[in-house]
């Protein structure tokens with residue numbers, strides 16, 4: 001214990017005696033450090049100049065044109081149907097969803113979710129727009145019917161056909177013959193030969209007039 005105190009005492013005495021030199025030493029180190037920092041910073045300053053010069057020749061790479069082309073997305077053209085009948089359009093029963101209408105065959109008031117285009121049994125029903133046949137079926141109320149998938153949730157329906165002339169999975173164009181007008185839909189028999197044309201968007205009935213050209217009503 002005593003030795004320790006003695007040592008501490010010696011150290012204190014040494015520090016007191018040499019304090020002047022110690023402070024001088026610290027100051028010299030500090031000045032040296034400042035000079036070093038100053039020199040290093042000076043060295044760095046000239047470096048950016050050549051770096052700044054580099055981008056100037058680059059404008060020769062003024063070919064951002066291909067880059068500009070990428071954001072240009074094609075504007076989707078609105079879908080316009082052709083009439084689903086090859087011959088003259090004769091609307092026998094119109095699309096009515098906001099109120100009920102008299103169904104002469106069923107003798108009830110109901111909405112009518114499509115347009116009935118009537119004609120002769122020799123007249124053909126045709127695809128209103130290009131797509132893929134997704135259903136060719138028959139039931140007593142709707143008769144022979146065909147559904148065409150046009151993509152993006154858009155589907156067209158053709159009911160009361162004679163024997164369909166297309167098969168499931170078949171690619172069709174606007175105007176492809178689907179079958180003849182007929183009275184196969186017993187729910188609409190009294191209307192005579194016709195095609196019941198309906199349009200679905202995302203599984204819901206929409207007005208065919210949203211897609212038919214103006215003035216076809």
Ligand SMILES: [Zn+2]
Nearest residue numbers: 115116188196
């Ligand atoms: Zn109908």
